[in-house]
Amino acid sequence: MTGSGQPTAPPTAALVDLRSVSKSFGHNKVLDGVDLSVQSGEVVVVIGPSGSGKSTLLRCINFLAPPDSGEIWFDGRPWRAPRHGYNVVRSYREQRELVKLRAEVGMVFQHFNIFPHLTACQNVMLGLTKVAQLGRTEAEAKAHEQLGRIGLAAKVHEYPDRLSGGQKQRVAIARALALAPKLMLFDEVTSALDPELVGGILAEMRKLAVAGMTMIVVTHEMRFAFEAADRVIFMDEGRIIEQGPPEQFRNPRHERTRTFLKAIVE
Amino acid sequence: MTPAYHFDWGVVFANIGGLAKGLEITLEVALVGMAVALLLGLPVAIARLGRFRLLSWLANVYTQVLRGVPLFVFLFWVYYGIAALLSIALKPFTAATLALGLTGSAYMAEVYRGGLQAIDPGQREAALAMGLNRAQAFRSVILPQAARIILPPTVNVFVGLLKGATFVSVIGVADMFYLAQIVSLRTFTPFELYSVAGLVLVAVTTAVAGFVFVLERRLSRGRVAI
Amino acid sequence: MLLGGFRLAMLIALAAIVLAVLAGLVVALMRLSPWAPLRWIAFVYTQLFRGIALYVLIIWVYFGLAVAAGVNVAPIPAGILTLALLNSGYLSETFRAGILAVDRGQREAATALGLTPVQSFRSVIAPQAMRVVLPATGNQLVDAIKDSAILSVIGVPELLHETQRLAQFYFRPFEFYTIAGGMYLVAVFVVSFLFRILERRLAHESPVRMPRGRLFGWRGVFPGTPTPGDIEPTR
Numbered sequence: 152m153t154g155s156g157q158p159t160a161p162p163t164a165a166l167v168d169l170r171s172v173s174k175s176f177g178h179n180k181v182l183d184g185v186d187l188s189v190q191s192g193e194v195v196v197v198i199g200p201s202g203s204g205k206s207t208l209l210r211c212i213n214f215l216a217p218p219d220s221g222e223i224w225f226d227g228r229p230w231r232a233p234r235h236g237y238n239v240v241r242s243y244r245e246q247r248e249l250v251k252l253r254a255e256v257g258m259v260f261q262h263f264n265i266f267p268h269l270t271a272c273q274n275v276m277l278g279l280t281k282v283a284q285l286g287r288t289e290a291e292a293k294a295h296e297q298l299g300r301i302g303l304a305a306k307v308h309e310y311p312d313r314l315s316g317g318q319k320q321r322v323a324i325a326r327a328l329a330l331a332p333k334l335m336l337f338d339e340v341t342s343a344l345d346p347e348l349v350g351g352i353l354a355e356m357r358k359l360a361v362a363g364m365t366m367i368v369v370t371h372e373m374r375f376a377f378e379a380a381d382r383v384i385f386m387d388e389g390r391i392i393e394q395g396p397p398e399q400f401r402n403p404r405h406e407r408t409r410t411f412l413k414a415i416v417e
Numbered sequence: 418m419t420p421a422y423h424f425d426w427g428v429v430f431a432n433i434g435g436l437a438k439g440l441e442i443t444l445e446v447a448l449v450g451m452a453v454a455l456l457l458g459l460p461v462a463i464a465r466l467g468r469f470r471l472l473s474w475l476a477n478v479y480t481q482v483l484r485g486v487p488l489f490v491f492l493f494w495v496y497y498g499i500a501a502l503l504s505i506a507l508k509p510f511t512a513a514t515l516a517l518g519l520t521g522s523a524y525m526a527e528v529y530r531g532g533l534q535a536i537d538p539g540q541r542e543a544a545l546a547m548g549l550n551r552a553q554a555f556r557s558v559i560l561p562q563a564a565r566i567i568l569p570p571t572v573n574v575f576v577g578l579l580k581g582a583t584f585v586s587v588i589g590v591a592d593m594f595y596l597a598q599i600v601s602l603r604t605f606t607p608f609e610l611y612s613v614a615g616l617v618l619v620a621v622t623t624a625v626a627g628f629v630f631v632l633e634r635r636l637s638r639g640r641v642a643i
Numbered sequence: 644m645l646l647g648g649f650r651l652a653m654l655i656a657l658a659a660i661v662l663a664v665l666a667g668l669v670v671a672l673m674r675l676s677p678w679a680p681l682r683w684i685a686f687v688y689t690q691l692f693r694g695i696a697l698y699v700l701i702i703w704v705y706f707g708l709a710v711a712a713g714v715n716v717a718p719i720p721a722g723i724l725t726l727a728l729l730n731s732g733y734l735s736e737t738f739r740a741g742i743l744a745v746d747r748g749q750r751e752a753a754t755a756l757g758l759t760p761v762q763s764f765r766s767v768i769a770p771q772a773m774r775v776v777l778p779a780t781g782n783q784l785v786d787a788i789k790d791s792a793i794l795s796v797i798g799v800p801e802l803l804h805e806t807q808r809l810a811q812f813y814f815r816p817f818e819f820y821t822i823a824g825g826m827y828l829v830a831v832f833v834v835s836f837l838f839r840i841l842e843r844r845l846a847h848e849s850p851v852r853m854p855r856g857r858l859f860g861w862r863g864v865f866p867g868t869p870t871p872g873d874i875e876p877t878r
Contacts (some may be wrong), residue, residue, distance in 0.1 A: 215546060250549070253546055260539060260543060262537075264542060268561045268562050275549070282547060323543075327546075481832075487790065488829050489795075493803070493816075494820040494824055497817075498819075579696075580696035580697070583699050584793060610709050615699040615700070626690075633729065
């Protein structure tokens with residue numbers, strides 16, 4: 152229950168702190184006691200085979216997939232998974248609490264998930280008007296600015312079906328950034344893109360990293376990991392197998408990491 | 418039966434005002450029934466898709482039963498059955514709109530459900546991830562997209578209700594057939610009035626059905642800004 | 644007496660659907676014919692019977708046309724004919740879609756094997772179209788059962804007609820109409836169930852069940868469940 156959410160003193164200076172977080176879907180244990188702290192301004196790249204729990208890890212942080220057990224601290228206070236599914240009033244309060252968290256955590260998805268019934272501009276404006284409670288004109292100005300910064304000034308009023316995959320993903324990034332999040336989650340954001348469009352999106356992400364954004368990036372692009380990450384994490388079967396600075400992954404310590412890296416380089 | 422039937426189209430013109438009034442009543446029954454169906458169908462669909470097991474089960478039973486019982490039988494059940502059970506006298510018009518509306522709501526619930534399920538779950542995820550609450554995500558992201566999918570089958574449900582509204586005279590709603598029945602008892606000219614009433618209704622249902630056809634083509638062609 | 648009415652309703656619906664399947668098939672083939680006037684006639688036929696309400700048609704046929712032409716059709720044949728006409732309109736569309744759903748390559752392959760058009764339709768196209776068409780035919784039978792209640796207005800002594808009689812006789816409308824509603828419901832469920840089994844038989848595999856999407860839960864969030872794939876030959 153988040154009602155007891157008196158901001159307690161953070162035990163560390165970390166922006167995000169996961170403590171033995173576990174999550175199962177049915178009998179399938181997707182996360183198995185994961186501990187992870189991310190400092191403010193840090194860029195963490197998460198790699199691992201598919202089904203290793205990387206995506207679920209991201210979804211636990213903003214409770215899109217609430218963890219079954221463990222603690223999640225963000226910005227100095229613990230956040231709890233909804234527990235009162237059948238109590239409408241308490242469930243409503245819990246969801247309202249989570250909205251505060253999600254407004255401060257931006258997320259970009261593999262399949263873009265931009266809203267096809269809204270123009271690029273309206274996609275960005277939705278969060279500004281509904282979540283940040285800005286007026287229409289102010290929101291529109293901010294949306295234009297945000298889209299311009301990511302190179303979409305000419306496409307502001309286009310509907311998503313007139314945009315390329317890369318442009319859609321840019322809209323998605325702008326949509327998340329517009330709310331000035333403290334943390335950005337990237338979930339294999341280049342996996343669904345044509346190869347020639349991958350570089351552009353990675354470049355935007357690098358810019359963001361340089362600007363000091365705290366980021367957790369799930370990706371298969373080792374190039375990005377070497378260039379932009381402060382720390383790389385290798386996950387397999389719901390656990391963190393190995394973590395360290397990117398250089399460590401040029402010559403990983405664990406056999407499984409080595410096999411995986413060899414497989415994706417080929 | 419007289420082998421030589423004497424045609425007398427004059428009876429149609431003599432009753433043209435009554436026929437128009439009857440058509441109006443048929444359309445009214447269908448439209449009011451549709452309004453009930455539209456309003457009632459959405460909560461049923463949401464209950465069906467929701468996480469409350471009991472509500473979901475009840476919604477399922479509601480749709481299955483109402484879709485399984487013929488509207489024609491349901492109409493009698495509402496008009497005679499309910500009235501006898503509660504010892505109240507329902508007006509024929511009220512009973513007709515109620516029967517059409519409830520049956521329609523079961524069909525609309527399925528239409529809504531289909532539309533809502535057709536939306537990529539990622540859409541809802543993205544909406545929640547950016548901090549919209551569940552109601553906002555539903556209203557601003559899911560519903561507008563589902564509306565596009567829902568539109569053609571919704572008009573189909575309306576066509577169904579329109580067809581259903583043709584037989585409400587059996588419980589005494591004063592539509593075109595009611596008039597035809599009464600007049601032909603007096604003048605023995607059933608063919609003319611029934612034909613005109615029938616043709617008018619065929620024209621109305623075909624027009625609406627044709628509208629669905631065009632709509633489906635338009636919508637399948639590409640994005641329609643909503 | 645209720646059971647007698649129930650049995651008659653089932654027989655009428657079944658007879659109507661058998662006729663409708665035959666007529667629907669002919670109309671569907673006409674719509675796919677290379678000869679344009681045949682296509683137009685079939686198109687008008689389909690649109691007309693899909694657009695018209697059963698109540699309108701039965702009243703018109705029984706009270707109007709019969710009186711005007713001086714022919715006296717018995718209620719039961721008139722009812723069966725009307726139901727058959729209406730359903731053949733819907734079924735012809737279904738059959739057309741089913742035939743068109745079979746891959747072009749299948750027809751080409753059959754022709755290349757040296758089968759005549761009739762042979763290729765019978766042994767290659769029709770069995771494959773069957774899988775597409777069967778569920779819709781089942782729905783049509785369900786509709787015919789439900790629609791048969793309307794035949795009470797011309798005096799066919801089917802379930803609703805008997806119910807009305809008894810309800811009036813015993814002054815127990817709620818009980819009788821509820822029982823009648825229940826009987827229709829049972830018939831509808833049984834027929835749907837039988838068709839689902841038949842479908843499964845034809846598919847030679849358990850049908851792919853889509854997970855129940857949960858709008859407000861988390862289960863629908865993870866896609867990746869297989870969707871029913873291409874139509875496979877059923878032999």
